[in-house]
Amino acid sequence: MAAQRAARTKDEADHPSSPVLQFGPDKPLKLDAGTLLSPFQIAYQTYGTLNDARSNAILVCHALTGDQHVANTNPVTGKPGWWEVLIGPGKIIDTSRFFVICSNVVGGCLGSTGPASTNPATGKPYGLDLPIITIRDMVRAQAMLVDHFGIEKLFCVLGGSMGGMQVLEWAASHSERVFCALPIATGARHSSQNIAFHEVGRQAVMADPDWHGGKYLDFGKRPEKGLAVARMAAHITYLSEAALHRKFGRNLQDREALTFGFDADFQIESYLRHQGMTFVDRFDANSYLYLTRAMDYFDLAADHGGRLADAFAGTRTRFCLVSFTSDWLFPTEESRSIVHALNAAGASVSFVEIETDRGHDAFLLDEPELFAAINGFIASAARARGLGA
Ligand SMILES: CC(=O)SCCNC(=O)CCNC(=O)[C@H](O)C(C)(C)COP(=O)(O)OP(=O)(O)OC[C@H]1O[C@@H](n2cnc3c(N)ncnc32)[C@H](O)[C@@H]1OP(=O)(O)O
Numbered sequence: 446m447a448a449q450r451a452a453r454t455k456d457e458a459d460h461p462s463s464p465v466l467q468f469g470p471d472k473p474l475k476l477d478a479g480t481l482l483s484p485f486q487i488a489y490q491t492y493g494t495l496n497d498a499r500s501n502a503i504l505v506c507h508a509l510t511g512d513q514h515v516a517n518t519n520p521v522t523g524k525p526g527w528w529e530v531l532i533g534p535g536k537i538i539d540t541s542r543f544f545v546i547c548s549n550v551v552g553g554c555l556g557s558t559g560p561a562s563t564n565p566a567t568g569k570p571y572g573l574d575l576p577i578i579t580i581r582d583m584v585r586a587q588a589m590l591v592d593h594f595g596i597e598k599l600f601c602v603l604g605g606s607m608g609g610m611q612v613l614e615w616a617a618s619h620s621e622r623v624f625c626a627l628p629i630a631t632g633a634r635h636s637s638q639n640i641a642f643h644e645v646g647r648q649a650v651m652a653d654p655d656w657h658g659g660k661y662l663d664f665g666k667r668p669e670k671g672l673a674v675a676r677m678a679a680h681i682t683y684l685s686e687a688a689l690h691r692k693f694g695r696n697l698q699d700r701e702a703l704t705f706g707f708d709a710d711f712q713i714e715s716y717l718r719h720q721g722m723t724f725v726d727r728f729d730a731n732s733y734l735y736l737t738r739a740m741d742y743f744d745l746a747a748d749h750g751g752r753l754a755d756a757f758a759g760t761r762t763r764f765c766l767v768s769f770t771s772d773w774l775f776p777t778e779e780s781r782s783i784v785h786a787l788n789a790a791g792a793s794v795s796f797v798e799i800e801t802d803r804g805h806d807a808f809l810l811d812e813p814e815l816f817a818a819i820n821g822f823i824a825s826a827a828r829a830r831g832l833g834a
C-alpha cells in the first residue's frame with residue numbers, strides 16, 4: 446500500500462498540470478461487449494493529498510468531451526480546467542481537505558485507451574476495431590484506478606451529463622464503495638431524442654470522405670468537417686432557446702446588412718462555426734463515435750430487470766440530484782424519476798432544480814445555486830463521514 450501512496454509523487458501534488466499521468470493495470474478490462482481489453486491505460490490527474498484513513502477521496506467524472514484536466518490548465522487548449530472554478534485549495538471542493546481524482550474515460554482521446562490507441566494485434570490504431578465501450582466499462586476501469594490508490598470507499602463521486610451517468614453506475618454497481626453521490630444534469634437512460642441527436646452527429650462524421658471507415662489516421666487527414674458539423678448540432682442541444690435569444694438574437698456578425706449569400710450573416714452562425722472548428726482541434730472523431738454510443742447504450746433500469754429502483758436496492762449511499770429548468774437534453778423529469786426510484790429503494794436523497802436559462806451546459810458555468818447545492822451536500826456528508834467541517 447505504501448508503494449501505491451508513493452505512486453503519487455510530491456511533484457504531482459505541487460504541479461497538477463504536469464504531463465498526463467497514466468496507469469496501466471496489469472489485469473485486462475472486462476467489457477460489456479463480451480471481450481477483454483488488454484493492455485489498456487487510464488490517464489488521470491489528482492489534486493490534494495489522500496489522508497491516512499484513505500477516506501477523503503472524491504472522484505470527478507467528466508462529460509462527453511471533457512477530460513481529466515478538471516482543475517488544472519488544459520494542456521491541449523491552454524484554458525483553465527473545466528471545473529477549476531469549483532475545485533482547488535480553499536474552493537468549494539477544497540483540495541486542502543479532499544483528494545480529488547479525475548480520469549479520462551476509456552474510449553476517450555486524452556491519454557486513456559481509445560480508438561486512436563495502438564491495437565496490439567495489428568500495430569496500427571484501433572479505429573473501429575476497438576470494441577464498443579459502455580458506461581459500465583468506464584466505471585470498471587475507474588474502479589481499478591481507485592484500487593491502485595488503495596481506496597476502498599470513495600467519499601464522493603460526482604459529475605454532470607455523461608459524468609452523471611458514471612456516478613449513477615458507480616452507485617448501482619459499486620454502492621458499498623460510494624459514501625455520497627452527486628449526479629448532475631443527467632438521466633438513468635439516454636432518451637430517444639438524445640439518441641437521435643447523437644446519430645445525426647455520427648452520420649456527419651461518417652459522411653466526411655476523410656473518415657475512411659474510421660481509418661483516417663492511416664491517411665494523414667482527419668474528418669474535421671464532419672466532426673465540426675456534429676459538434677455544431679450537439680452544441681445547440683447544450684444551450685437553450687432563451688439563452689440563444691439572449692446571447693445572439695438575430696444580430697448580424699460584423700456586418701450592417703444581410704449578404705444574400707451563405708456566409709455567416711448571423712452571430713449565431715458564426716458562433717456555431719467557431720464551436721465546431723475549435724472542437725476538432727481538441728477531439729478525436731472516432732472517440733466521438735464511441736462515447737456518444739456509450740451514452741446511447743446507457744439504461745440502468747434495463748440492466749436491473751427493468752425496474753430502476755432495483756439498481757439501488759439496499760444502497761446506503763447518500764444522494765443529491767441536480768437539474769436545470771432549461772435543460773432540454775436531460776430535463777428535470779429525468780432526475781425526478783431517479784429520485785422516485787431512490788425513494789422506492791429507501792435511499793437518502795435530496796433534489797435541487799435550478800432555475801436558469803443556460804440549458805444543459807449550465808453545470809460547466811459559474812452557477813451560484815449549483816455551487817451552493819454542491820457545497821451544502823458535501824459539507825453535510827463530510828460531517829457524517831467524520832471528515833470535519
Ligand atoms: C464536463 C466536461 O468534462 S468539460 C466538457 C467539454 N467542454 C465543453 O463542452 C466546453 C464547450 N462548451 C462551451 O463553450 C459552452 O458554450 C459553455 C456553455 C460551457 C460555455 O459558455 P460561455 O462561457 O458562456 O461561453 P460561450 O458559449 O459564449 O462561448 C465562448 C466562445 O465562443 C466565441 N464566440 C462568442 N460569440 C461568437 C461569435 N459571434 N462568433 C464567433 N465566436 C464567438 C468566443 O470567442 C469564445 O471562444 P473561445 O471559447 O474559443 O474563447
Ligand SMILES: N[C@@H](CCO)C(=O)O
Pocket residue numbers: 508509510511606607683806
Ligand atoms: N458540453 C459538454 C456536455 C455535453 O453533455 C461536453 O461536451 O462534454
